[in-house]
Amino acid sequence: MRLQDVYALNVKELAKGRLFRLSYGNWNTEDEGSRKHFSCLKPLPRIPPLRLFSWSDPGNKRMARNILKYEKLLRVNPDGGGEEVALQRPNVTHLETRDTYERLCQSLGSQPSHYELPNLYCSYETNGDPLLILQPLKREIVHLRPYLALYHDFVSDSEAEKIKALAAPWLQRSVVASGEKQQQADYRISKRKEIEVTVALDRRIAALTGLNIQPPYAEYLQVVNYGLGGHYEPHFDHATSRKSPLYRLKSGNRIATLMIYLSSVEAGGSTAFIYANLSIPAVKNAALFWWNLHRNGNGDDDTLHAGCPVLAGDKWAFKGSQSTSSHEKLATITGIKLVVKEEEEEKKL
Numbered sequence: 001m002r003l004q005d006v007y008a009l010n011v012k013e014l015a016k017g018r019l020f021r022l023s024y025g026n027w028n029t030e031d032e033g034s035r036k037h038f039s040c041l042k043p044l045p046r047i048p049p050l051r052l053f054s055w056s057d058p059g060n061k062r063m064a065r066n067i068l069k070y071e072k073l074l075r076v077n078p079d080g081g082g083e084e085v086a087l088q089r090p091n092v093t094h095l096e097t098r099d100t101y102e103r104l105c106q107s108l109g110s111q112p113s114h115y116e117l118p119n120l121y122c123s124y125e126t127n128g129d130p131l132l133i134l135q136p137l138k139r140e141i142v143h144l145r146p147y148l149a150l151y152h153d154f155v156s157d158s159e160a161e162k163i164k165a166l167a168a169p170w171l172q173r174s175v176v177a178s179g180e181k182q183q184q185a186d187y188r189i190s191k192r193k194e195i196e197v198t199v200a201l202d203r204r205i206a207a208l209t210g211l212n213i214q215p216p217y218a219e220y221l222q223v224v225n226y227g228l229g230g231h232y233e234p235h236f237d238h239a240t241s242r243k244s245p246l247y248r249l250k251s252g253n254r255i256a257t258l259m260i261y262l263s264s265v266e267a268g269g270s271t272a273f274i275y276a277n278l279s280i281p282a283v284k285n286a287a288l289f290w291w292n293l294h295r296n297g298n299g300d301d302d303t304l305h306a307g308c309p310v311l312a313g314d315k316w317a318f319k320g321s322q323s324t325s326s327h328e329k330l331a332t333i334t335g336i337k338l339v340v341k342e343e344e345e346e347k348k349l
């Protein structure tokens with residue numbers, strides 16, 4: 001039901017092997033603009049047919065039987081037969097942001113003109129860090145307010161495989177903060193495991209963010225795995241209430257989030273930013289970075305975001321939130337955001 005709702009799936013179309021009402025969007029950044037130093041996005045996978053469900057889980061006998069059954073029904077009655085039944089939503093409170101969320105999950109990217117904006121570009125970045133001089137980061141600025149940057153090829157294939165293998169045997173159902181406790185919730189369906197990263201990756205993350213990522217300034221990085229239908233509905237990564245346990249943690253509120261996509265997803269599974277009006281596909285090995293707090297320490301409400309449900313395949317991500325325990329620390333942070341902010345502020349003058 002969740003997949004039918006979010007992706008407005010039509011059962012008849014689904015049986016014919018068409019997963020999306022809309023096809024993958026226009027988010028093709030491989031334009032000829034000279035400001036592009038490298039191709040921002042790898043080509044997106046083709047939309048898979050109905051049989052893809054069985055490829056994603058070849059041992060699933062029930063799924064195999066169902067596919068045979070539907071294929072037989074289609075042969076007998078290619079039009080599906082009967083009147084089309086209108087899509088019925090479950091009886092849940094309709095949130096204002098819901099329509100945007102669903103639209104962003106269905107399409108990749110946002111307006112076609114998005115990439116015509118001159119301040120959204122790709123560049124090599126060293127952030128003044130000697131570590132990055134020989135191997136600069138490939139940064140694609142995808143949005144300014146909130147600042148969203150996608151760092152392509154941030155990890156290698158073998159690093160991604162190692163991280164997944166380390167976490168796989170220990171994955172447990174993800175939880176969310178609820179009052180003073182943490183608990184499972186239907187709006188976040190995935191499995192996760194906190195792991196310690198290699199020194200090399202640790203250094204690279206610190207070089208990217210300009211932040212101290214050692215506990216207690218950061219939480220342990222979390223490997224997240226979403227199966228079919230796995231999702232994380234719109235939420236903030238930072239605490240929005242003083243009562244939240246995050247305010248009482250030594251590490252303080254979450255200043256920034258870095259999410260490394262350890263896999264691509266055959267269909268669905270993009271990260272949608274509701275107010276920024278764009279969704280970012282899971283680009284394997286790329287890292288998505290954003291700031292959750294303004295420089296004064298207040299939460300940035302424009303960062304409302306979600307992990308769209310996985311429609312085919314599965315999704316692996318590696319995610320960490322850097323925290324800050326005091327405003328003084330915010331003031332000492334150097335890095336991308338300060339540069340962007342300063343640029344923006346200069347423009348305003």
Ligand SMILES: O=C(O)CCC(=O)C(=O)O
Nearest residue numbers: 232270271306307308319
């Ligand atoms: O999986 C995603 O795309 C988003 C995940 C997320 O927002 C989170 O883990 O906080």
Ligand SMILES: [Fe+2]
Nearest residue numbers: 235236237305
């Ligand atoms: Fe999040």
